Amino acid sequence: MPQYSAFRIFAEGLRGNTGWQPAWRKARPKPRYQVVIVGGGGHGLATAFYLAELHGIRDVAVVERGLVGQGNTGRNTTIVRSNYLLPENNRFYEHSLKLWEGLERSLGYNVMMSQRGVLNLFHNDAQKAAYTRRGNAMRLNGIDAELVDREGVRALCPIIDLDNGRYPVMGGLLQRRGGTAPHDAVAWGFAKAASDRGIDIIEHCEVTGLLVEGGAIRGVRTTRGEIAAAKVGLAVAGHTSTLTAMAGFDVPIETHLLQAFVSEGLKPLVDCVVTFGAGHFYISQSDKGGLVFGGGLDGYASYGQRGTLKEAEHVFATGCTMIPALKRLRALRSWAGVMDMTPDASPYVCRTPISGLYMTAGWSYGGFKATPASGWCHAWTIARDEPHALNAAFTLDRFREGRALDEKGAGPFPWLQ
Numbered sequence: 001m002p003q004y005s006a007f008r009i010f011a012e013g014l015r016g017n018t019g020w021q022p023a024w025r026k027a028r029p030k031p032r033y034q035v036v037i038v039g040g041g042g043h044g045l046a047t048a049f050y051l052a053e054l055h056g057i058r059d060v061a062v063v064e065r066g067l068v069g070q071g072n073t074g075r076n077t078t079i080v081r082s083n084y085l086l087p088e089n090n091r092f093y094e095h096s097l098k099l100w101e102g103l104e105r106s107l108g109y110n111v112m113m114s115q116r117g118v119l120n121l122f123h124n125d126a127q128k129a130a131y132t133r134r135g136n137a138m139r140l141n142g143i144d145a146e147l148v149d150r151e152g153v154r155a156l157c158p159i160i161d162l163d164n165g166r167y168p169v170m171g172g173l174l175q176r177r178g179g180t181a182p183h184d185a186v187a188w189g190f191a192k193a194a195s196d197r198g199i200d201i202i203e204h205c206e207v208t209g210l211l212v213e214g215g216a217i218r219g220v221r222t223t224r225g226e227i228a229a230a231k232v233g234l235a236v237a238g239h240t241s242t243l244t245a246m247a248g249f250d251v252p253i254e255t256h257l258l259q260a261f262v263s264e265g266l267k268p269l270v271d272c273v274v275t276f277g278a279g280h281f282y283i284s285q286s287d288k289g290g291l292v293f294g295g296g297l298d299g300y301a302s303y304g305q306r307g308t309l310k311e312a313e314h315v316f317a318t319g320c321t322m323i324p325a326l327k328r329l330r331a332l333r334s335w336a337g338v339m340d341m342t343p344d345a346s347p348y349v350c351r352t353p354i355s356g357l358y359m360t361a362g363w364s365y366g367g368f369k370a371t372p373a374s375g376w377c378h379a380w381t382i383a384r385d386e387p388h389a390l391n392a393a394f395t396l397d398r399f400r401e402g403r404a405l406d407e408k409g410a411g412p413f414p415w416l417q
C-alpha cells in the first residue's frame with residue numbers, strides 16, 4: 001500500500017500522477033472471520049483499525065452496503081471539539097480529541113486536522129451562566145475552555161453582527177483546541193490504515209440478516225452470501241434499529257434528518273467554527289473556501305437523505321441575522337444525513353442482549369468528533385467482552401436503571417436533543 005510523502009508527491013507530479021495505487025484493497029468476502037464489523041463509516045473503520053493496532057485482531061471484515069464513507073461520515077460539517085458538560089461525555093470526548101491530535105501520525109495519512117477554535121455565542125445572562133458552567137466543568141476535567149467577551153468575539157470573527165436584530169451577542173465560550181477535519185480524508189485514512197493492517201474492507205455488501213443461535217451471534221447474512229463470525233460489531237448510525245430488529249431486539253434510537261449546506265468558494269472570511277445561540281445555526285469555512293453551515297434537526301423521523309425547505313429557510317434566516325453579509329452568497333449544495341438520536345443525546349458503546357454482538361451507535365448529531373474514541377472503545381469492548389472505563393456508562397439499559405446521561409437537559413425527547 002502506498003506511503004505518502006512530500007518527495008512522493010513531487011515525483012508523481014513529474015510523471016503525470018501515474019504511479020499511485022488505490023489507498024485500500026477492494027476485498028472479497030471470505031466465508032469466516034473472527035470479527036465482522038457492519039458499517040464502513042468512520043466508526044466501523046476506526047473499530048477495525050484499533051482492533052488490529054491495539055488488540056492484534058486482524059482477522060476482521062468491515063462490510064459496507066455502499067461505498068466507504070458515504071453515510072453520515074461523508075455528510076457532516078466536520079466539527080471536532082470536546083466541550084461537553086457531563087463528566088462521562090466530557091472524559092470520552094476529550095479522549096477523542098487527544099486521539100485526533102495524533103491521528104495523522106497513527107494512520108500515516110493527512111486527515112487535515114485544523115485546530116482553529118470552536119466559539120459558542122451567548123446572548124443573555126441565562127445562556128452566559130450555562131456556558132460558564134460548561135466551561136468550568138471542562139476546566140475541572142483538564143480541558144481547555146475560555147469565556148470571551150464581545151471584543152473577544154469581534155477579534156475572533158469580525159464579520160459577526162454583534163448587535164443583530166434577533167439577540168445582541170454578549171460573548172462566547174471558546175475551545176481553542178477544537179476545529180475541523182475534512183470528513184472524506186478521515187474515512188479514507190482509517191480505511192487505508194485498517195487495510196494496511198490486513199483488514200478486509202468489503203464494499204457493496206449489505207447485511208440483510210444477523211445469524212443468531214441460542215442467544216449468541218454466529219455471523220451475518222449479506223447480499224454477497226453468509227459470513228460466519230464469532231463476534232459482530234454494529235456501526236451503522238441511523239440504521240441501527242433496523243439491524244437490531246434483525247437480531248430480535250429494539251433499541252432506544254429514533255432516526256432523524258440533519259441537513260448541511262455549502263456556499264460558493266470565498267477568500268478567508270470565517271477563521272474559526274462559530275455557533276449562534278439565538279437560533280439553530282453554525283458555520284465554518286472549508287480549506288477550499290466554501291462556507292459550511294447547518295442548523296438543527298428537521299424534526300421528524302425519516303431515512304431519506306435529503307432535507308426539507310422549512311429547516312433550510314430557518315438556517316438561512318438565522319445565518320443572515322448573525323452574519324448579514326451572507327445575504328449576498330449563493331448556497332451551492334445541500335444534503336442530509338440520517339441521525340441516530342437517543343433520548344438523552346448520549347451514545348451507546350456496549351454489549352447487547354445477544355452474546356458476541358456489540359454496537360457503537362446513538363451519536364445523535366455529534367458523532368464525527370467521536371470517531372476515533374468510538375472506534376477505540378468499541379474495539380476494546382469487542383476484544384475483551386467488557387467496556388473500558390471511558391464507555392462504561394454508555395449502555396442500553398441506563399434508562400431502565402435511572403442513569404440517563406441527559407447532556408442537553410432536554411428530557412427524554414430525541415427530536416429535542
Ligand SMILES: Cc1cc2nc3c(=O)[nH]c(=O)nc-3n(C[C@H](O)[C@H](O)[C@H](O)COP(=O)(O)OP(=O)(O)OC[C@H]3O[C@@H](n4cnc5c(N)ncnc54)[C@H](O)[C@@H]3O)c2cc1C
Nearest residue numbers: 039041042043065071072073076077079207337367368369
Ligand atoms: C449534516 C450533518 C452534519 C453533522 N455535523 C457534525 C459535526 O460537525 N461534528 C460531529 O461531530 N458530528 C456531526 N454529524 C454527525 C456525524 O456525521 C455522525 O454522528 C457520524 O459520522 C456517524 O458515523 P458512523 O460511522 O457511525 O455512521 P455512518 O458514516 O453513517 O456509517 C454507517 C454506515 O453503515 C452502512 N450501513 C447501514 N446499514 C447497513 C447494512 N445493512 N449493511 C451494511 N452497511 C450498512 C451505511 O451505508 C453507512 O456507510 C453530522 C451529521 C450530519 C448528517
